[in-house]
């Protein structure tokens with residue numbers, strides 16, 4: 001019988017081959033094309049060479065995979081990937097994923113993986129304190145991403161507002177529960193409304209102001225008029241760093257509106273939450289500590305591999321109230337020890353040790369290491385803004401965070417012009433940027449998501465843009 005373990009010789013030969021190869025990708029990412037070959041036929045043909053009837057040697061199989069990955073994915077860890085908040089993973093966090101996969105700790109019951117569960121609790125507590133929550137109040141859970149953390153928020157808010165929700169669901173309610181967020185907020189909020197049974201129409205979208213932030217006056221007016229029309233307002237979603245323009249809502253205003261109307265207040269800080277880790281950027285998200293809970297992605301600005309996010313709250317009982325289910329087959333240690341079973345706090349049941357990649361990174365780099373990385377990326381964002389402005393581009397968004405939406409000064413009314421430049425850059429493979437409409441202007445969006453993006457990379461991007469523009 002074949003051994004799923006492989007033999008010790010096969011394993012060591014594999015590592016001898018694989019480690020230099022991964023190291024080569026990691027240290028030379030910047031020499032590859034950023035963008036991928038998008039030919040579905042070719043890609044499927046390559047994949048289907050594996051027929052599952054003729055087993056191949058592990059080294060050949062691995063080679064197959066890495067060669068295909070080199071060609072057929074956008075290289076998110078590339079310093080010229082100016083993309084969607086996906087980072088270059090720091091090296092300790094990569095090792096953490098390897099360790100996690102090998103030990104495979106089970107994070108459903110605390111007693112199966114007490115070390116792993118307590119590492120995650122420690123991180124939640126430490127990051128909760130960075131947000132500004134009081135240590136005694138803090139609770140939270142690791143999630144696969146911001147989308148899961150946002151669904152967690154909607155469910156917690158429902159359980160918080162409607163005491164019978166856990167047993168009765170939404171049916172007995174006399175009106176339609178309403179969630180408030182801005183027109184710039186992330187669409188995972190709509191998803192959260194749909195999967196929680198509320199439906200798309202429970203999301204009340206408030207227009208953003210010229211800075212891309214929620215307009216508090218319109219918010220308040222809408223809440224009042226909604227109440228008179230039979231809605232039951234229950235949740236305000238603020239955003240710290242919108243996906244399109246990096247806008248930050250006014251959390252102090254949102255918090256006081258939530259307080260006045262007894263609404264739950266959640267902040268989606270999937271990307272921008274990391275601003276709390278640097279003393280100079282922390283004031284940008286002032287008021288974040290007033291949220292009832294926060295979505296804080298680990299796999300964005302904290303530079304670890306997917307998938308990792310945190311849902312952090314200052315209501316220590318709310319996750320248990322929302323997710324606890326007891327069954328005979330699960331261990332009951334939580335009844336006798338002062339501990340929490342992770343499965344009683346999460347949408348997930350069997351769960352991976354998501355927190356290790358953050359723990360190992362924090363052990364190696366510490367708060368100061370993260371603070372420096374945040375400062376560097378903010379500086380690169382500022383450099384990009386000034387270099388663009390000096391080269392006849394006009395910056396259309398307004399945020400201190402390192403995401404820049406811009407158009408050509410003379411062609412900003414022409415979306416086709418902007419689109420052609422973007423397409424040209426993607427085809428060249430020299431950088432990855434995207435399109436985003438700000439106001440009614442079509443812009444190119446470039447976000448610094450990589451701690452290794454340097455001044456040289458920024459100048460190269462501007463040069464690539466200038467060149468593309470000169471060819472039309």
Ligand SMILES: *Cc1c(COP(=O)(O)O)cnc(C)c1O
Pocket residue numbers: 085144145146147148186188239241242243268269270271297309
């Ligand atoms: C990325 C993002 C999300 C979704 O998070 P995932 O980690 O991709 O699931 C939600 N909100 C904001 C503001 C984001 O930037």
